[in-house]
Amino acid sequence: MEWRRNVWFQTNQKSLERRKEPGSLKEVTKETKQKSSPTNPFSFLEFSTVASQQPAFIAPSPDHSPPPQLPESLFPAAFFFSETSHKMEESIPFIIDLEKISEEKECKKLREACERWGCFRIINHSIPLTLMAEMKSVIGALLELPMEIKKRNTEVIAGSGYMAPSKVNPFYEALGLYDLGSSQAVHNFCSQLDASPHQRQIMEAYGKAIHDLAVKIGQKMAESLGILGADFVDWPCQFRINKYNFTPEAVGSLGVQLHTDSGFLTILQDDENVGGLEVMDNNSGSFLPIPPLPGSLLGNLGDIARVWSNGRFCNVKHRVQCHEASTRFSIATFMLASRKGNVEAPAELVDHDQPRLYQPFIYEDYRKLRVSNEMHTGEALELLRIA
Numbered sequence: 001m002e003w004r005r006n007v008w009f010q011t012n013q014k015s016l017e018r019r020k021e022p023g024s025l026k027e028v029t030k031e032t033k034q035k036s037s038p039t040n041p042f043s044f045l046e047f048s049t050v051a052s053q054q055p056a057f058i059a060p061s062p063d064h065s066p067p068p069q070l071p072e073s074l075f076p077a078a079f080f081f082s083e084t085s086h087k088m089e090e091s092i093p094f095i096i097d098l099e100k101i102s103e104e105k106e107c108k109k110l111r112e113a114c115e116r117w118g119c120f121r122i123i124n125h126s127i128p129l130t131l132m133a134e135m136k137s138v139i140g141a142l143l144e145l146p147m148e149i150k151k152r153n154t155e156v157i158a159g160s161g162y163m164a165p166s167k168v169n170p171f172y173e174a175l176g177l178y179d180l181g182s183s184q185a186v187h188n189f190c191s192q193l194d195a196s197p198h199q200r201q202i203m204e205a206y207g208k209a210i211h212d213l214a215v216k217i218g219q220k221m222a223e224s225l226g227i228l229g230a231d232f233v234d235w236p237c238q239f240r241i242n243k244y245n246f247t248p249e250a251v252g253s254l255g256v257q258l259h260t261d262s263g264f265l266t267i268l269q270d271d272e273n274v275g276g277l278e279v280m281d282n283n284s285g286s287f288l289p290i291p292p293l294p295g296s297l298l299g300n301l302g303d304i305a306r307v308w309s310n311g312r313f314c315n316v317k318h319r320v321q322c323h324e325a326s327t328r329f330s331i332a333t334f335m336l337a338s339r340k341g342n343v344e345a346p347a348e349l350v351d352h353d354q355p356r357l358y359q360p361f362i363y364e365d366y367r368k369l370r371v372s373n374e375m376h377t378g379e380a381l382e383l384l385r386i387a
């Protein structure tokens, strides 16, 4: 609860100010109460929570999109609740509290999140908020550099270097490196971009912290399936900083096309102000907006998580929509796959009832298969299916 309150205070000052304006909250409350009814899925909206400086609570519509009839300013960091239980625990995507992850209940929730959505919010992750804020300002500055400097950020593996705005993604550009766990790689990245000593320091600190976090969450994902002692320390992490130059003309179009991430686990620091990320519900095919939740991170599972879990975990399809003309930043760390040997499910996850689903393969070969066949949403896995 403390965490939620802090985040709320830090991030929603402006909205709170707006809401405190005489009449404004009252007006909205009155209007919404009139619209509420036992059959209205939003009828249990708790405006008292707004008055006590808690987030507004909101149930999902059938397609999990926010209710169109309510003013957006009311839900700057909307939480989505199960219509049946109305509990925080049931929010979508699931919120995983890393401080509680050694408790059985939290670990079970992580497993459910990985199976049902392949996506979860991470709170109490121990990355200092100041480091996250400083990192955001560093990446903003790096992405502002002149084009000729950004172009020095050449790729080590396909797609790991500078990506200029293109015909397909005209509002998007990115800088990146492979692999974050290597201080030499971080050093090279910083040198390519003439980073200042301060920028280097932030990059190094953030890189180490986020790499360690990805390793820890990977271990917990394995533990949630009963695999103890899985070690992700040596798994390479690709790192990418994304900028979306959303102009008024971009509104309504995509910043990034629908895709799955190819690796095992992505840790994303999404923009704390500008939303647009959407994940696909595999059951219904509908899209669920992931509103910003400042101070938190997002875990997204990629294709390798599906293979490694022998089909239990979901590789989440996601995209970025432009809803407003403003600049959006995100910082993505992709923990890819084991450096050594094949990608395959551990023996504990394979048995008579759940035979091995995919033939063992080398990650780099899989990546090439995706690119050469232009299969961006995990379809290439079907080419490797054996059961």
Ligand SMILES: O=C(O)CCC(=O)C(=O)O
Pocket (backbone or CB within 6 Å): 240, 242, 256, 261, 268, 270, 271, 277, 318, 320, 329, 330, 332
């Ligand atoms: O910017 C975002 O929120 C998502 C970025 C993303 O999906 C990616 O870099 O793979």
Ligand SMILES: [Fe+2]
Pocket (backbone or CB within 6 Å): 259, 260, 261, 318
């Ligand atoms: Fe992605």
